[in-house]
Amino acid sequence: QVQLVQSGSELKKPGASVKVSCKASGYTFTSYAMNWVRQAPGQGLEWMGWINTNTGNPTYAQGFTGRFVFSLDTSVSTAYLQISSLKAEDTAVYYCARCRRELLYRDAFDIWGQGTMVTVSS
């Protein structure tokens, strides 16, 4: 079935880096845009940006430039989110989420990964 499976929880110290993976299965990976969404503890959903899975071109929302990098490995149908110079305020659940329709990036998100908890603490 169509699904996104993310890597497991991470505990990191401030200043470290983390790389979260999101493996797609059950559909043609390069046909659907992939988004990243952050949810801080007890808070709402915040869109971080998206990556064109056909070209690899990323687009970052305001507030997610510089330390955040989206990438792909299309050979294994996987998207990645890397965060560098981690801060305590990066503590959150990070979700990957697929756009519902092929080749659209302005769309609802129909398939979500299960989420990856990243905790930043000394």
Added chain:
Amino acid sequence: AIQLTQSPSSLSASVGDRVTITCRASQGISSALAWYQQKPGKAPKLLIYDASSLESGVPSRFSGSGSGTDFTLTISSLQPEDFATYYCQQFNNYPPTFGQGTRLEIK
């Protein structure tokens, strides 16, 4: 960025009740609105897209309506599994934005 304001922020209701949640956009977004359900510790689940289209597999007691700036999500007869937090999201304008959420609790 377009702001989405959901009301109420929280709501207590009983099994069998009819419930309506509203989402107001700070400017017109046509019908480019989605509704999600999120349960504790789980990923959001798409319920409604394009303001009124029911996602495959979602029970028909969920419905959406509206266009422009005012939208509603209605649950016709609450079931125990419907107690969750609901979010609206617009995707008409960049960047896509979410409402702050409506927590639906058991009365």
